[in-house]
Amino acid sequence: MPAFLASLHLTxxxxxxxxxxxxxxxxxxxxxxxxxxxxxxxxxxAWLFGLVAFVGLLVLAFVPLKG
Structure with a gap:
C-alpha cells in the first residue's frame, strides 16, 4: 500500500x-x-448534488476515522 494511503484518515x-x-x-x-x-x-x-453526496458517502464509508 502506498504511504499516502496508509496515513489517510478523517478527524x-x-x-x-x-x-x-x-x-x-x-x-x-x-x-x-x-x-x-x-x-x-x-x-x-441533480447530477451535481448527487455526485457530491455519492463521493462524500464513499469517503465516509472507506476512509477510517482517527480519534
Missing part, C-alpha cells in the same frame, strides 16, 4: 463536516428531483 471534525455536506447535498438533490416538471435545468443540478 472527528472533518468527518462531521463531511456528514453535514452529504446531508445538504442529498437534500438539494431531492429538491432538484421534485422540480423536474417545472424547471428545465433540474438534471444538471
Amino acid at each position: 472527528p471534525l472533518s468527518g462531521t463536516i463531511l456528514v453535514v455536506i452529504v446531508v445538504l447535498a442529498g437534500h438539494r438533490f431531492r429538491k432538484a428531483w421534485k422540480e423536474r416538471e417545472t424547471d428545465s435545468g433540474w438534471k444538471t443540478r
Whole structure:
C-alpha cells in the first residue's frame, strides 16, 4: 500500500463536516428531483448534488476515522 494511503484518515471534525455536506447535498438533490416538471435545468443540478453526496458517502464509508 502506498504511504499516502496508509496515513489517510478523517478527524472527528472533518468527518462531521463531511456528514453535514452529504446531508445538504442529498437534500438539494431531492429538491432538484421534485422540480423536474417545472424547471428545465433540474438534471444538471441533480447530477451535481448527487455526485457530491455519492463521493462524500464513499469517503465516509472507506476512509477510517482517527480519534
